[in-house]
Structures are given as structure tokens and as C-alpha cells.
Amino acid sequence: MAKKKTIYHLTKNLRAVVDNFIMRCSLLPDQAIFNPHIFAWVKDLEANWQTICKEATLIRADNMPSLGEISPDHGRIAADARWRTFFLEGYGYKRLENRACVPVTASLIDKIPDLCTATFSVLEAGCHIPRHRGMTKGMLTYHLALRVPKDRENCWIQIEEGDECHVCPWSDGHSLLFDDTYNHEVWNNTEEDRYVLLIQVKRPCKWPARLLMNVFFKGVRYSRFVQDIRKNLDKSQ
Template sequence: MAKKKTIYHLTKGLRDRVDAFIMRFSLLPDQALFDPYIMQWVRDLERNWERIRDEALCMATTDIPSLGEISPDHGRIAADRRWRSFFLEGYGYKRQENRARVPTTAALIDRIPNLCTASFSVLEPGCHIPRHRGMTKGMLTYHLALQVPADRENCWIQFEEGDRLHVCPWTAGRSILFDDTYNHEVWNNTTDTRYVLLIQIRRPCRWPARLLMDVFFQGVRYSRFVQDIRKNLDRRGV
């Protein structure tokens, strides 16, 4: 039986052309990692990181589904069911029942301009997310570390940028901002669970790239990729 193609494969040719156009008008350089403080809202999140952490940790891990269960398009990278995601918002759809459980976090992410997605990302002990790259340069990805294993050097994300390899362990209360179209890989080789607030925002760009991104993200909003996640979350009641 033929392997089911994901949105990543089905849109590859289109995405390459869209990415090239976006980068012509990007206000940021083409690089893997950025100073997170170029985004004004980052310090607001960091000032409140303990309150965000407390809300995240109030939920039992069993209340947070594995990403592979709710997002078929994540395919092989979410095969390890120890990677869990608690969705708060995605492509204009708000999970109101989830947001009601974390009101401080919900209020803070509502202040973030050009938000694409927001979730708590949970990496259980021993979990490994294999090497992969994201869907589009039209987004940047942000992590606010909430709970980090005591052996933090053995829980990290790494990025490939040409001949350089960036290895980034998380630090509680601190931020990482990156372009996830660079190949990256994640490990939790500890006996503790890692929690981060994961946010994706639109890349700052000049017009007309902003117009193209409006069209592209509207397409993603109504794609099977997003609609399958919504249906699976509704079915599970999370």
C-alpha cells in the first residue's frame, strides 16, 4: 500500500517558491537562531514564566495527548508517543476549553502580534524527536522553557546551519527563537520531563510578502492538516 503523503510532501514545490519570495522581503536574515529579545513580547513572557509554568504543571501528563495521536501529518517525527502537546491556539482557532484551564497563559499569548500557534510541548524521559525541518520560512518558532530536567545538559535541541551545529539545552525561564526550516533534532536523555511554551509567529516581512503570507496561512487554516487536528482534539475533548 502506498504511503500516505503528508502536507509537508504535498506542498513541497509550492513551499520552496513561497519561501524564496518571503526571504526577498524578510526584515530578518536567513539564519537558524535569533536573539529572542528582538520580539518585544518575549520579556513579558519571561517575567511571568513561573506563573505560566504553574498552570502547565497543574495538568496531569495524561491530560495532554501525544502529538502523534492528534496530528497524522506529523508522521514519523511524532512516532514517539512521549512527545505531548496541549494546544491553546492554532491558525485562528482557539481551544477555549484549554485556555480556560490556563487563564494567565491565555491572556499573555493574546498580547502577541502575528501569532500562528501556541501550545505546551511536553517531552517525557527518553523521548527523541528525529531530524526534521518545518513547513515554511513564513514562521519563526519560540520556546519558553518552563520545566527543565535537573540534568539539563542531556536535554537539548540542536540545529544544523551549513557546517555549524548549534546545541541548545533549555534553561528554565529563558527563551529560544529559531527558524525551524533548518534541520533540527531533539533529545531528552534524562529521567525528568521537559515542559516548554511553544509559540509560532509570522516572520516580520515587508509588503508584498505579507500579502502572500496572508494567502498561504489562510490555505493552511482550511487544510486537512489543521482540520484533522481540530477533529481529533474535539473527539478527545482536549
């Protein structure tokens, strides 16, 4: 039986065209890591990180579905069931029952312009996410570290940029903003779980690219990729 292709493979040629246009109109350079404070909303999240952490960690990791369980498109990189995700919002769909569990977090993410996705991402002890890259230059990925293992040097994300490798351990209450189309890999080589608030937002661009991104993300919203996640989340409740 032929292997079912993921959205990453099905949109490969389209993404190349979209990404080239986006970068011609981008208000930010093509680089791997950014100062997170280019976005005004980051200060609000950092100021409330302890409350967000309290809401997130009240949800036990083993009560969250693994990403591979709910998103077939993540296949290879989500094979380790210890990567768990608590969905709050994605491509215009809000998980109301999940947001009700974390009211402060929900109110804060509602203030973020151009939000694409918002989740709590948990790497349980020993989890490893293989080297991979994201779907489009049209999004930037943000992490707010909530609970980092005490042995933080053994819990990190590595982001490749040309010949350079950025090794970035998380630190409680601190932010990381990066372009996930650069290859990256994640390890939690500790005996504790790592919690982050993971946000994806549209890349700041001039208006022609913003229009194209709106069309592209509307297509993603109604794609099998997103609809499969919604269906599997409903089953997991």
C-alpha cells in the same frame, strides 16, 4: 495501498516559491537562531514564566494527547508517544476549553502579534524527536522553557546551520527563537519531563510578502492538516 502524503509533501513545490519570495522581503537575515528579544512580547512572557509554568505543570503530561495521536501529518517525527502537546491556539482556531485551564497564559498569548500557533510542548523522560525541518520560512519558532530536568545538559535541541551544529540545552525561564526550516533534532535523555511554551509567529517581512503569507496561512487553516488536528482534538476531550 499508497501511503497518504502529508501537507509537507503536498505543498513542497509551492513552499519553495513562497519561501524564496518571503526571504527576498524578510526584515531578518536567513539564519538559524535569533536573539528572542527582537520581539517585544518576549519580555512579558519571561516576566511571567513562573505563573505560566505553574499553569502548565498543573496539567499532567499523561493527561495531554501525544502529538502523533492527534496529528497524522507529523507521522515519523511524532512516533514517540512521549511527545505530548496541549493546544491553545493554531491558525486562528482557539481551544477554549484548554485556554480556560491556563487563563494567564491565554491572556499573554492574546497580546502576541502575528501569532500562528501556541501550545505547551512536553517531552517525557527518554523522549527523542528525530531530525526534521519545518514547513515554511514564513514562521519563526519560539520556546519559553518552563520546567527543565535538573540534568539539563542531557535535555537539548540540536539545530544545524551549514557545517555548524548549535547544541542548545533549555534553562528555566529562558527563551529560544529559531527558524525551524533548519534541520533540528531533540533529546530528553533524563528521567524527568521537559515543559516548554511553544509559539510560532509570522516572520517580519515587508508588505508584499506579508500579503502572500496571509494567503498561504489561510490555505493552511482550511487544509486537511489543521482540520485533522481539530477533529482528533475533539475526539480526545
